[in-house]
Amino acid sequence: MYATYVIWTRHMRKFVHQTEELVGLALQSVLWVLLFGVGMRGMISDVGGSDYMSFILPGIIALSALGGAVGGGMVLLDERLRGIVKEYLAAPIPRLSILLGSAASTATKALFQAALMLLVGLLMGARLAFQPSGWIGALILLAIFAIGFSGLALGVAAISRSIAGYHGMIFLFNLPLLFASNALYPLEVLPAWMKVIVLINPATYLIDAVRALAFGVEATLPLWLSALVLSGFAVASMAFALKLFQRSLRA
Amino acid sequence: MNEPAIETIDLVKRYGTLTALDHVNLQAPAGRIYALLGPNGAGKTTLLSILTTLLPPTAGSARILGFDVSRDAAEVRRRIGVTFQEMVLDPLLTGRETLDFHGRLYRLPAAMRRQRIAELVELAQLTDAIDRPVKSYSGGMKRRLELARGLMTDPQVLVLDEPTQGLDPQNRVNIWNYVRDLNRQRGMTILLTTHAMDEAEALADLVGIIDHGRLIVSGQPSELIAAMGSDVIRVRGQGNFDHVAAIAATLEGVSRVETDPADGLALIYADNGSRRLPAILNTISNNGFTIEDVTLARPSLGDVFLHYTGTALRD
Ligand SMILES: Nc1ncnc2c1ncn2[C@@H]1O[C@H](COP(=O)(O)OP(=O)(O)OP(=O)(O)O)[C@@H](O)[C@H]1O
Ligand SMILES: [Mg+2]
Numbered sequence: 065m066y067a068t069y070v071i072w073t074r075h076m077r078k079f080v081h082q083t084e085e086l087v088g089l090a091l092q093s094v095l096w097v098l099l100f101g102v103g104m105r106g107m108i109s110d111v112g113g114s115d116y117m118s119f120i121l122p123g124i125i126a127l128s129a130l131g132g133a134v135g136g137g138m139v140l141l142d143e144r145l146r147g148i149v150k151e152y153l154a155a156p157i158p159r160l161s162i163l164l165g166s167a168a169s170t171a172t173k174a175l176f177q178a179a180l181m182l183l184v185g186l187l188m189g190a191r192l193a194f195q196p197s198g199w200i201g202a203l204i205l206l207a208i209f210a211i212g213f214s215g216l217a218l219g220v221a222a223i224s225r226s227i228a229g230y231h232g233m234i235f236l237f238n239l240p241l242l243f244a245s246n247a248l249y250p251l252e253v254l255p256a257w258m259k260v261i262v263l264i265n266p267a268t269y270l271i272d273a274v275r276a277l278a279f280g281v282e283a284t285l286p287l288w289l290s291a292l293v294l295s296g297f298a299v300a301s302m303a304f305a306l307k308l309f310q311r312s313l314r315a
Numbered sequence: 316m317n318e319p320a321i322e323t324i325d326l327v328k329r330y331g332t333l334t335a336l337d338h339v340n341l342q343a344p345a346g347r348i349y350a351l352l353g354p355n356g357a358g359k360t361t362l363l364s365i366l367t368t369l370l371p372p373t374a375g376s377a378r379i380l381g382f383d384v385s386r387d388a389a390e391v392r393r394r395i396g397v398t399f400q401e402m403v404l405d406p407l408l409t410g411r412e413t414l415d416f417h418g419r420l421y422r423l424p425a426a427m428r429r430q431r432i433a434e435l436v437e438l439a440q441l442t443d444a445i446d447r448p449v450k451s452y453s454g455g456m457k458r459r460l461e462l463a464r465g466l467m468t469d470p471q472v473l474v475l476d477e478p479t480q481g482l483d484p485q486n487r488v489n490i491w492n493y494v495r496d497l498n499r500q501r502g503m504t505i506l507l508t509t510h511a512m513d514e515a516e517a518l519a520d521l522v523g524i525i526d527h528g529r530l531i532v533s534g535q536p537s538e539l540i541a542a543m544g545s546d547v548i549r550v551r552g553q554g555n556f557d558h559v560a561a562i563a564a565t566l567e568g569v570s571r572v573e574t575d576p577a578d579g580l581a582l583i584y585a586d587n588g589s590r591r592l593p594a595i596l597n598t599i600s601n602n603g604f605t606i607e608d609v610t611l612a613r614p615s616l617g618d619v620f621l622h623y624t625g626t627a628l629r630d
Binding site: 066067070073074077078081082143146147148150151152153154155156157313314 | 416
């Protein structure tokens with residue numbers, strides 16, 4: 065879908081023009097890692113056989129991808145509220161390509177952030193496993209994960225009437241996603257009932273897989289399962305976004 | 316005449332219980348400028364949204380260049396250029412990026428995009444500003460950029476929703492000349508909406524008057540005006556308009572009287588205005604009407620509008 069690519073380049077162009085957003089995202093990434101790193105390192109020295117920095121980094125990266133997805137939804141909402149979407153709608157391109165373009169730019173920004181965080185994390189003492197194929201696999205899964213959450217955010221953005229309404233709705237599913245996951249504590253230490261909730265959360269699969277692929281921690285969940293869950297999640301959430309988007313156009 | 320470039324058949328659009336378009340049958344011939352004239356809320360934007368495939372009709376159908384807007388939406392989209400009522404520009408992009416991006420959406424090759432941009436920048440008088448971000452543009456510049464964007468794909472049909480809304484007189488005339496040139500030089504079919512009478516007069520080969528979702532009348536401005544009679548005496552003042560209208564209508568040479576009390580206006584159509592004027596004024600002032608202002612003129616498009624809708628069109 066060529067139009068997806070065109071819209072992606074447009075969003076990237078805007079991203080580059082908007083120096084504040086760029087610098088903001090970069091600083092945010094650095095800050096997250098610094099705060100978690102410095103704050104937690106004093107208390108906890110290692111978790112499940114790895115140092116805490118390596119343990120926490122995948123979670124922070126996943127979290128920042130969530131933030132990125134929220135931002136990606138904002139771009140669509142902004143374009144909707146300004147009427148810019150009409151330019152796309154009057155053009156001979158599929159509706160889905162509008163959403164995919166947004167999701168792709170979100171994923172790109174998430175990768176950019178992840179790279180920065182990794183860098184800072186390494187400086188702070190995280191230990192990467194030396195297996196480049198694993199790194200690439202981790203980045204691919206991260207992109208799929210970002211697209212998945214973009215879908216949810218885009219769906220909400222497609223029907224929100226205001227920026228405040230959008231943030232209200234997003235908040236509802238954003239916070240539980242962080243705490244009801246294995247981002248902060250290993251899966252094994254959780255009580256059974258909580259494990260069930262955590263296992264519904266796609267973030268859990270991403271984090272587990274990234275730990276295994278990039279940091280050489282032994283995976284708690286099979287890798288193929290994580291890849292499957294994340295892909296299914298991305299497809300389902302884009303379908304959700306498309307449905308809501310199309311509904312908003314029938315007004 | 317051959318097949319119209321734009322045609323709607325019994326087009327209906329409802330928003331819930333509100334009927335925004337009520338069986339609209341519009342025909343705009345190829346190569347002409349058609350102006351859709353109507354007050355706020357008449358349904359102009361709704362009609363254009365359906366024609367540009369942004370909204371599905373509730374009932375009826377619409378075709379552009381023979382393609383149905385619902386069934387062959389992609390074909391329609393490929394062939395039309397659009398500007399929307401509100402400014403739809405990304406403030407962060409430069410003018411050049413805006414045009415280039417639009418061309419890429421329509422898969423124009425790079426060389427063609429470069430060439431079109433060079434032409435359009437000239438035509439839209441944006442040479443100095445084209446590499447600045449759009450947020451630094453004035454209203455008139457933004458409008459010209461939007462027009463240029465609509466033209467990037469060299470469309471056969473150009474659809475403009477209130478192209479001069481919010482512009483100063485000089486910019487309005489600029490846009491008018493621009494639109495006229497496009498029509499004359501490229502034979503482009505242009506459908507535009509406006510609620511400014513002078514705009515329709517300046518541009519339109521054909522005018523359609525739309526009010527409360529109904530296309531009330533359409534035709535060439537000169538024909539519509541000629542059908543009104545030879546002269547019109549416009550009387551402004553205060554008094555009982557119904558009474559005055561009834562009496563004036565009985566006078567010799569008076570063919571019709573129309574009033575718009577909200578505007579304090581009575582229009583008296585007469586066969587020979589200058590000869591009938593003294594008798595008419597005499598009669599109405601003797602019937603308790605206070606005359607504040609009188610003009611005698613050939614009927615205008617504004618009078619046509621009042622005749623068909625019952626109210627004057629206010630800007
Ligand atoms: N999305 C919508 N939902 C509900 N009602 C709508 C919607 N859009 C327009 N309307 C109503 O439909 C009617 C026609 O609106 P439309 O925007 O087509 O008028 P218009 O002629 O373009 O007016 P204007 O000159 O102010 O632009 C109005 O009564 C308007 O309130
Ligand atoms: Mg309108």
